[in-house]
Amino acid sequence: MQEIHLKTERKTQLVDITAQVQQALGDSNGAAAALVYIPHTTAGVTINEQADPLVARDLENALQKIVDDGWDWKHVEDPDGPNAPSHVRSSLTSTQILVPLQEGKLALGRWQGIFFCEFDGPRDRKVIVTSLA
Amino acid sequence: MQEIHLKTERKTQLVDITAQVQQALGDSNGAAAALVYIPHTTAGVTINEQADPLVARDLENALQKIVDDGWDWKHVEDPDGPNAPSHVRSSLTSTQILVPLQEGKLALGRWQGIFFCEFDGPRDRKVIVTSLA
Amino acid sequence: MQEIHLKTERKTQLVDITAQVQQALGDSNGAAAALVYIPHTTAGVTINEQADPLVARDLENALQKIVDDGWDWKHVEDPDGPNAPSHVRSSLTSTQILVPLQEGKLALGRWQGIFFCEFDGPRDRKVIVTSLA
Numbered sequence: 001m002q003e004i005h006l007k008t009e010r011k012t013q014l015v016d017i018t019a020q021v022q023q024a025l026g027d028s029n030g031a032a033a034a035l036v037y038i039p040h041t042t043a044g045v046t047i048n049e050q051a052d053p054l055v056a057r058d059l060e061n062a063l064q065k066i067v068d069d070g071w072d073w074k075h076v077e078d079p080d081g082p083n084a085p086s087h088v089r090s091s092l093t094s095t096q097i098l099v100p101l102q103e104g105k106l107a108l109g110r111w112q113g114i115f116f117c118e119f120d121g122p123r124d125r126k127v128i129v130t131s132l133a
Numbered sequence: 134m135q136e137i138h139l140k141t142e143r144k145t146q147l148v149d150i151t152a153q154v155q156q157a158l159g160d161s162n163g164a165a166a167a168l169v170y171i172p173h174t175t176a177g178v179t180i181n182e183q184a185d186p187l188v189a190r191d192l193e194n195a196l197q198k199i200v201d202d203g204w205d206w207k208h209v210e211d212p213d214g215p216n217a218p219s220h221v222r223s224s225l226t227s228t229q230i231l232v233p234l235q236e237g238k239l240a241l242g243r244w245q246g247i248f249f250c251e252f253d254g255p256r257d258r259k260v261i262v263t264s265l266a
Numbered sequence: 267m268q269e270i271h272l273k274t275e276r277k278t279q280l281v282d283i284t285a286q287v288q289q290a291l292g293d294s295n296g297a298a299a300a301l302v303y304i305p306h307t308t309a310g311v312t313i314n315e316q317a318d319p320l321v322a323r324d325l326e327n328a329l330q331k332i333v334d335d336g337w338d339w340k341h342v343e344d345p346d347g348p349n350a351p352s353h354v355r356s357s358l359t360s361t362q363i364l365v366p367l368q369e370g371k372l373a374l375g376r377w378q379g380i381f382f383c384e385f386d387g388p389r390d391r392k393v394i395v396t397s398l399a
Binding site for chain 2: 324
């Protein structure tokens with residue numbers, strides 16, 4: 001089990017962590033898959049296009065539309081506004097993704113990258129990477 | 134492979150099953166991760182905050198807003214109303230989650246819990262727990 | 267690691283691939299779970315009801331309502347219209363699903379099937395199937 005540490009810069013921000021995940025895997029010794037796990041409740045992880053950065057921006061905007069900050073939220077934590085919508089966005093993307101490995105390399109599709117999804121930044125965040133047999 | 138049985142009480146209800154999942158894992162003998170799998174099509178599983186129960190209530194309400202009961206649904210099963218939206222909510226949360234294990238313990242983040250997501254209750258439900266090497 | 271190849275026929279289309287996944291697994295030799303992975307960024311995979319095909323049609327329609335083609339999208343690739351919403355639908359369903367195995371058979375619930383989710387068809391598509399110990 002390896003950890004990746006990152007610092008996000010915006011309230012809602014997708015960060016490409018593909019290279020860090022591959023590096024964390026190191027010599028994965030014939031493992032079959034890599035589990036990328038987010039131990040936070042207002043963040044997530046997703047796989048999507050890394051070639052055009054505008055796809056990540058569209059995802060950020062879409063998740064803010066799908067889950068509206070203006071809905072009637074019960075959970076209020078921050079004095080500067082509710083982060084309840086951030087929790088819902090986390091569950092919509094999921095806190096984990098499993099990627100097959102081929103000779104130790106992430107068997108991602110040609111256009112795919114792994115994105116950390118910040119929904120309540122800026123914050124210091126952690127990602128757990130585990131290889132499975 | 135272990136089974137957890139539970140009885141839900143409301144149409145849409147998140148139930149914290151973290152303790153039952155940990156118990157089902159028993160002595161997982163150095164396993165790397167735990168797969169929590171829902172064998173139903175109108176239920177799901179998600180990881181989110183367990184500290185404030187209002188987060189679960191917000192998630193229930195949000196999923197009912199994101200997927201509207203009033204849309205024009207084709208699948209009609211129950212005489213007392215369509216459960217098609219329940220199927221969509223199941224796919225939005227997913228029917229499975231994989232959590233890394235550290236010395237047999239679920240390596241959840243500080244605020245995280247595992248929630249069974251009922252979208253067509255009340256019902257008797259089952260959860261499958263499998264450990265992976 | 268096995269590959270399934272399929273050809274989709276519509277822009278948004280769920281295709282039941284349960285039988286192909288089971289066949290790809292072959293003699294999985296006591297494996298604990300099967301990873302079904304989609305190496306595309308405008309497609310996904312989900313588990314839902316296979317008994318009534320209208321559930322899949324409802325899911326197609328719902329994902330088009332949840333993510334609106336008319337929103338202000340930044341990523342423009344195709345001359346005949348943006349496929350940015352397709353990328354978001356991919357992340358909402360996820361590009362991977364993990365199913366427990368029991369004596370080599372997918373331990374799906376009674377009503378469950380595995381669906382390839384096309385969000386930018388028609389296209390030639392690929393699915394990767396890997397068994398985990």
